[in-house]
Every structure is written in C-alpha cells, then in structure tokens.
Amino acid sequence: xxxxxxxxxxxxxxxxxxxxxxxxxxxxxxxxxxxxxxxxxxxxxxxxxxxxxxxxxxxxxxxxxxxxxxxxxxxxxxxxxxxxxxxxxxxxxxxxxxxxxxxxxxxxxxxxxxxxxxxxxxxxxxxxxxxxxxxxxxxxxxxxxxxxxxxxxxxxxxxxxxxxxxxxxxxxxxxxxxxxxxxxxxxxxxxxxxxxxxxxxxxxxxxxxxxxxxxxxxxx
Amino acid sequence: xxxxxxxxxxxxxxxxxxxxxxxxxxxxxxxxxxxxxxxxxxxxxxxxxxxxxxxxxxxxxxxxxxxxxxxxxxxxxxxxxxxxxxxxxxxxxxxxxxxxxxxxxxxxxxxxxxxxxxxxxxxxxxxxxxxxxxxxxxxxxxxxxxxxxxxxxxxxxxxxxxxxx
Numbered sequence: 608x609x610x611x612x613x614x615x616x617x618x619x620x621x622x623x624x625x626x627x628x629x630x631x632x633x634x635x636x637x638x639x640x641x642x643x644x645x646x647x648x649x650x651x652x653x654x655x656x657x658x659x660x661x662x663x664x665x666x667x668x669x670x671x672x673x674x675x676x677x678x679x680x681x682x683x684x685x686x687x688x689x690x691x692x693x694x695x696x697x698x699x700x701x702x703x704x705x706x707x708x709x710x711x712x713x714x715x716x717x718x719x720x721x722x723x724x725x726x727x728x729x730x731x732x733x734x735x736x737x738x739x740x741x742x743x744x745x746x747x748x749x750x751x752x753x754x755x756x757x758x759x760x761x762x763x764x765x766x767x768x769x770x771x772x773x774x775x776x777x778x779x780x781x782x783x784x785x786x787x788x789x790x791x792x793x794x795x796x797x798x799x800x801x802x803x804x805x806x807x808x809x810x811x812x813x814x815x816x817x818x819x820x821x822x823x824x825x826x827x
Numbered sequence: 828x829x830x831x832x833x834x835x836x837x838x839x840x841x842x843x844x845x846x847x848x849x850x851x852x853x854x855x856x857x858x859x860x861x862x863x864x865x866x867x868x869x870x871x872x873x874x875x876x877x878x879x880x881x882x883x884x885x886x887x888x889x890x891x892x893x894x895x896x897x898x899x900x901x902x903x904x905x906x907x908x909x910x911x912x913x914x915x916x917x918x919x920x921x922x923x924x925x926x927x928x929x930x931x932x933x934x935x936x937x938x939x940x941x942x943x944x945x946x947x948x949x950x951x952x953x954x955x956x957x958x959x960x961x962x963x964x965x966x967x968x969x970x971x972x973x974x975x976x977x978x979x980x981x982x983x984x985x986x987x988x989x990x991x992x
Contacts, residue, residue: 669916692956696951
C-alpha cells in the first residue's frame, strides 16, 4: 500500500505537537500576567469619589496626621473612614462657598453619610487587621505608598496573597521603628543595614515569624 | 466567593432604612469595655456640670507623653505645636483660637480644658467622639506642662483681641 503521507509531513506533525505545547505555555503565561495586572488587581488606578478629597493637600500640604481622620487604625482591624463631622471641624469655617464641598455640606445638613467609593477591598474570605501591623512597626506607606502625594486615593500594591506573604515570610525586610509608622517621608536604610535593623526590631517587637505564613492567620 | 455578602464595617446596608451599617449609639448603650453613652454627639454642646477642679488620676511621664502624642494629632493643627494658636489650619483662614499662655487659661481649672475637648466651644467642634476620656485628661496634663514650661509668655501677642477676655 502506498504511503498516504509523505515522510516530510513528520516534521509538520512534530511541529504541531511542540507548537501546541508552546501555545499552551504562552496562554498560561498571558493569563498569569493578566491576573497580576492592574486591570484585575486595580493596582495604581485612581477612583472617582463623590468629593475629590486630596490626601496630597491635607496630609502633604497641611500636615494633618492620619489618625485625625482614620482614628481607629491603632485600636481595631478597621482603619475607619472619617464621618462628615470630621470634615466639618475645619470646613464649617474654611472654603464654605466652594462648590467642590457641596456634597459635604449637604451630608452634614441632611445627616446623610457621604458614599465614598472603596479603593482597597480584600476578598471576604481574607482576614486583615490594621492594629497589629501598626503596633509591630509596619508603616502605612509600606502598604499604601506615598499617600501624601496622592491627589486622589489609589491602591499602591496588588494586595494579592503573594504580596502579603512576601512580607510575612521576611518581615525584617520591611519593619521600621514604631515611632515612624505614620511618617510618610521615612526612608528605610538600604540593603544590609535594613536587614540588621529589621532583625533587631523583629526581636524587639516579638514578631512571631515562624507562624506568620500559617494559612489560618489570614483565612479563618 | 470574593464577596460572600457579609458586611465590612461602615458599608452601605440595605437592611436599615437610613442605609447606614454603622448604627448611631443610642443613649444608654454600654460599649464593650467602655462607659454608658450619655448623650448623642453634636458639633458643639454645653457641659452640664461645673468643670472639675483637679485631675481624676495622677499623671506620670508616660501619661504626659501619650498626652503630647494625642495633642499633636488632634490639637496642634489649629492650636500650634506650642499652644500659641498659630497652627497650620489657622494660617489658612480658620478663626484664631486664644493662646494657652493667657493668664485666664493658666488659672482655669483642668476641667475647663476637658469640657472644651468633650463638648467643643464656639468655632471649635467637640472631639469627644474621637478621644477617649483618659486621653483627654492626658492632653490637659500636657497643656499644663506647656504652660508651666514658658512662665514668661502672657499669650497676648498671639491672641486676637476678641479672644483675650
């Protein structure tokens, strides 16, 4: 019986098999890339807000401490979004005619909260707690970036599990002295010095490094 | 699964008519580890009792340091780091508060400062909802320390005339 396929088609057969594998690998690669991309994680994207509240002006320009507005950040899991009254402590007398602030005044007069758009939102199956991080020397800027340079709030990091774990495996890469937690301008010392300082602080603050990667820490 | 329907603090909630998940504290509520809520929080209210003449607990160094920290978070933006009333917000046009170094404020009982933090006064809104009572006393202690630390200052130079009396 005559051969149906010419011997040269072997090359094509091999090429298709390898090509298929390559294509599969490529698709996985792209999918992983897309999954980590800002399009999915919302990293680095500004959000529209009902009032264009600027951390750049209030924190960077006026030097207001985070805790003036995010009062519960040291004592509870939730940092707290300020009530309209907090804005009114100043804006009852400042910029009282500005159209930008109309929603704030309306909220105050009608006793209706301002509906801020949430920027950071972990999935509901993840447990997160601000107070422990703040108490153990993890700075706001380590997780939220240079808030004092944000004219509108954006998410500075992916908040993916690998991002949390990068620090939970080696907290000494990031911890800083407690009194610098709220300091936006703090620059960690470079390379080996940070490791030395970090290791000292991990000891001093009793950070239980071995347990920090247990699944149950974040999935309870 | 990433939104399983449970509420995070301060989310909008359809289950209450006013749409707020964070419920206002009803008079008589006893927060865990806290004191009974005695009145709703307004911008400015009048104290109902005479100002206390002394501190309810002794203040040590740690207490004063806590007072300094809380003062710098909540008060220094208007009253200035030294209490002269030239804070950043005042420089941007907020009404000028009196200097703490005025004779009348040096003589005022600690309870006066406590009451102003709790209830507000004039242009200054209350901070009773954000500062716990113990920390209010520690702030008062720190203000006293500022006053004692600068005995020669009569405060007149940094106080507008209508705030001097």
